[in-house]
Amino acid sequence: MRRLSLTAWIFIGMATGIALGTAAPDLARQLAPVSAIFLRLIKSIIAPLLFGTLVAGIAGSGSVKAMGRIGLKSIVYFEIVTTLALILGLTAVNVTRPGEGMTLERTAAEAAVSAKPPELAAILEHTFPSSVIDSMAKGEVLQIVVFCFLFGAACASIGEKARPVVEFAESLAEIMFRYTKYVMYLAPIGVGAAIAVTIGSKGFAVLFGLGKLILTMYVAQVIFVVFVLGAVIMIARIPLRRFIEAVEEPFLIAFSTASSEAALPLAMENMERFGVPKHIVGFVMPTGYSFNLDGTTLYLSLASVFVAQAAGVQLTIGQQVIMMLTLMLTSKGVAGVPRAALVILAGTLASFQLPMEGVAVLLGIDAVMDMARTSVNVLGNCLATAVIARWEGHALTPQP
């Protein structure tokens, strides 16, 4: 156990899961509680970890002004990167045209359509906590961030009298990282079970049914990672090898569980060790989960045009762009929930009078698509913390 790294064990877990899902799908489906327990344990980390890191980080960074600057830089960076992801998705789907020549079955669409996308005003309201304990109980990441931001700023301005609370937060952050480490011992099992359940209930057939769409999606994601994120790494002069080492574990966990929340604690810990200051990780990472969903943005642009193509509806570039902007707005603030992107997509398509049958088709392969977009989301967020740290002039020296 000691000899192999956690990453190696996660790979072994994934391979075992795939084998089990293929060989004994019935048994594999029974493993759902195992992956659920793992995911629940990870979710239990998030609220205390965010509180500890953010309050200690912001109170320690000393100035509210600095945090405002970081927030502004983050938003600028998020918008640039997600726009690039969106353009890439549109280009890819218009080049390969995976939806053409498909016949859509007119059944089973209702299930996917029933949920409406939330309105902008409601999303905005939902960002602000009315009780932080309630936010923590429900795992509302953005609300926790807003509360901790204000709370940490208050600590910073009170100064000496806030010492006990800030020390508590520092200590809590440290403890929760250790807690994460313990929970991660379960990762190979949890991840293997998650994969086994997916394969066991969907089968490998899902991979071939819509091969062209899946291939387009995966190639586009790879292109995005290599060329866009790669370029960002070059420009910001981030040490590539160490960055890859830092993100491989969170990336794998996100990929196999299709839940970006599952990867959050480990991603935060690894980025801190990578050398990103605590207050930047604590702020940029969770807000990125709402505003910097690179993989999801790419997927949404690709999928919506795919549906139009499959339905035989011709969209002009102008129409496509307007639809994209709508998707970008509606998709904020719903990260962390597996399959949430699909609900957003269904609602948006409906408002553009596009047929829902396409969504049913997408639902069938969503598990496979979700893995790709979630892992790219996590990758993009890890990078965002490093970029902002560089932008703020930090050297990214490794922490013990």
Added chain:
Amino acid sequence: MTLTSAIFLAMAAGTALGLVAPGFALQLSPLTAIFLRLVQSIIAPLILGGLITGIATAGSGKAIGRIGLKSLVYFQIVTVVVLLLALAAGNLFRPGDGLHMRGAAAGVETPQITWQAMLEQSVPASVFDAMAQGQMLQLVVFAALFGMACVGVGERAQPVVRFFAAVNDLMFRYTHYVMYVAPLGIGAAMATTIARGGWSVFSNFGRLIAAEYSALAALLLLFYLPLMLAARIPVLPFLAAIREPFAIAFATTASGAALPVAFEKMEAFGVPRPVLNLVMPLGFCFNTAGSSLHILLSCLFLAQAVDFHFDAANQWAMFAVLLVMTKGVAALPRTTLVVIIGILNAWGVPLDALPVLLGVDAVLDMFRTSVNLIGNCLAPALIARIEGVSFVPALSPTPETPAQTR
């Protein structure tokens, strides 16, 4: 007048009131509810503070592991004993024979909780959610991981550990204050129970009640008592110490309601806080002797009531399954029922007699909860003895420490 005597006086008064003026007595239920709400507000911070402090300050993981392991082994022994008693009682009294209830009742409510869900619900998705909903097992899991993480972090975990140690102390004092309301709450609970006329079921299902009460009594007299004598735990001081928690458990049938004051009393009895903080919450989740007994006996009763014959082999199979399945029944509300239904479904026994069981349950529940409580007070004392603590009666001549007599 001491608090304990006030509580017993209130129980007597409540019983009298329920008999004399049932209409008025029924109006008193808010008093019970208020008391129970106050007590329940103690549990989450008390458990969290206690377990985290207990694990974090025990110094070495070894000591915790040893105490935890000993507790779990002991709980498993108790489970074997109670299940044997239940088997014996079910076959001696045959409480369901002659009822012939097959087809008697349709539309039995089946809880929507599956085993998978129960398993998943044993770990927390958010500790704040677990606290808000009073999910004990989730709290225990979180606190155990968190406490171990504190040990792992070491010196830099001190601010958090000190915080939880303070919470632990504070909640003991908080409990003390809440207990001043106990006589009112308990008296009201007795009055409403009596006024609801729960006692008429005695005549109808006397054999079931007799079976369960005798089995529970056998557990107390033939297992717990000899165990105490063998471990040299002073019996009378122990009984004195558990009087108050016993009264609360009996009157309110709320497992958990008696927990805070049981903590307080067992500490006064001489069980060291580290042992108490670990064993008590574990026992609350895994040492529900009364409930385990009730589960097996109910399964036998329900089968007998629909003339379903369990041969010896199947009874032992059920016994084996329940050795595991009775663990963690305190994790979710109504889980005893889930386990009973799960077992009967597994053996294909019709559930026709279930409504009857639910009707008698109020009466059975009082004794069952009290026995759970006694077992949970005994366990920390016993583990403390095994760990080498001796209870010198002179140290706690009466359960009333000076602070409690006012």
